[in-house]
Amino acid sequence: MIDRARRSAPGNSGGRHPARWTEVRPEGLFVRPGGFFVDPLRPVERAIVTHGHADHARPGHDRVLATTETLAVMRARLGQGAGRRQQAAAYGETIEVGETRVTLLPAGHVLGSAQVLIEHEGARLVCSGDYKDVADPTCAAFAPVPCDVFVTEATFALPVFRHPEPAGEIAKLLDSRHLFTGRCHVVGAYALGKAQRLIAELRRAGYDRPIWLHGALMPLCALYEAHGVRLGDLRPATIDVAAGGRGRVRAELAGEIVLAPPSAIADRWARRLPDPLVAMASGWMRVKQRARQRGVELPLVLSDHADWDGLIASCVATGAQEVWITHGREEALARALEVRGIEARALAMVGYEEEDA
Numbered sequence: 001m002i003d004r005a006r007r008s009a010p011g012n013s014g015g016r017h018p019a020r021w022t023e024v025r026p027e028g029l030f031v032r033p034g035g036f037f038v039d040p041l042r043p044v045e046r047a048i049v050t051h052g053h054a055d056h057a058r059p060g061h062d063r064v065l066a067t068t069e070t071l072a073v074m075r076a077r078l079g080q081g082a083g084r085r086q087q088a089a090a091y092g093e094t095i096e097v098g099e100t101r102v103t104l105l106p107a108g109h110v111l112g113s114a115q116v117l118i119e120h121e122g123a124r125l126v127c128s129g130d131y132k133d134v135a136d137p138t139c140a141a142f143a144p145v146p147c148d149v150f151v152t153e154a155t156f157a158l159p160v161f162r163h164p165e166p167a168g169e170i171a172k173l174l175d176s177r178h179l180f181t182g183r184c185h186v187v188g189a190y191a192l193g194k195a196q197r198l199i200a201e202l203r204r205a206g207y208d209r210p211i212w213l214h215g216a217l218m219p220l221c222a223l224y225e226a227h228g229v230r231l232g233d234l235r236p237a238t239i240d241v242a243a244g245g246r247g248r249v250r251a252e253l254a255g256e257i258v259l260a261p262p263s264a265i266a267d268r269w270a271r272r273l274p275d276p277l278v279a280m281a282s283g284w285m286r287v288k289q290r291a292r293q294r295g296v297e298l299p300l301v302l303s304d305h306a307d308w309d310g311l312i313a314s315c316v317a318t319g320a321q322e323v324w325i326t327h328g329r330e331e332a333l334a335r336a337l338e339v340r341g342i343e344a345r346a347l348a349m350v351g352y353e354e355e356d357a
């Protein structure tokens with residue numbers, strides 16, 4: 001790890017080093033000449049939010065700058081807490097914030113997810129938020145942004161994490177459905193991003209039957225559809241109280257695919273499904289023990305984060321002389337980057353959890 005004293009050399013562009021105009025505060029990364037935080041953990045006056053996951057999009061900010069899609073997600077999830085004054089930026093649109101120029105660029109993580117390019121006095125700092133360098137039919141593709149300093153996430157920053165091709169994981173699910181014809185396949189998937197990606201990948205694999213949803217997944221699927229992401233025939237897995245069903249599970253779910261939030265796959269809700277076979281879609285399913293702990297019979301390794309190789313390749317591709325690592329396992333990635341001639345250090349930020357792996 002590199003301490004601040006050693007990081008005084010200017011970047012490629014010869015501008016003033018971003019370490020001189022940023023600081024890590026209890027709220028998160030603060031950009032002094034812009035007067036804003038990126039993904040602050042606590043309510044602040046001015047926030048730039050990379051995407052809608054709960055560990056990045058916190059409630060209660062006064063001003064929020066984000067993509068149109070992220071702002072829509074925040075309003076859907078946080079209601080009044082989504083920010084008193086919201087400013088939308090399109091991908092690639094440059095906005096002056098204080099003495100900085102801010103541009104949001106696709107991060108390939110979930111709908112609306114953005115990397116934040118911050119330019120100040122000739123230097124370029126990019127905060128990736130969460131990202132993946134793998135094609136995803138539900139969001140705009142990640143591309144490395146040339147910069148002097150790159151702030152990377154590190155959720156899966158260990159060599160053991162090498163994500164398989166999504167198509168192979170989808171095939172496992174469809175094969176299992178053919179093998180266990182009468183069983184209801186209930187798949188745990190995070191409500192923002194993973195659920196929609198899983199549906200879109202199933203559609204891409206030619207699966208055109210109705211896909212049944214736990215009620216908690218309906219609003220964000222509707223939001224994706226409203227932003228032009230086609231998900232096909234989606235139906236509620238339970239008949240709600242308003243319709244006189246008291247949350248009754250539909251009888252016709254035998255042999256069908258049902259998506260539910262990870263918290264629901266092990267509880268009473270899932271046990272009411274006809275002969276449920278429990279699956280889960282997550283990068284963590286690479287760790288067999290995690291699957292066993294959750295009672296998952298069919299682990300599907302589908303991640304919305306870059307894997308070990310993806311993280312290294314993406315950091316290198318930015319051309320950054322220096323990488324700040326946050327939000328996960330810093331040590332291994334820092335070593336791997338230093339071997340490649342890139343200065344790296346952990347950007348200590350507590351409070352980020354895995355909502356979305």
Ligand SMILES: [Zn+2]
Nearest residue numbers: 053109130356
């Ligand atoms: Zn995320």
Ligand SMILES: [Zn+2]
Nearest residue numbers: 053055056130
């Ligand atoms: Zn995150």
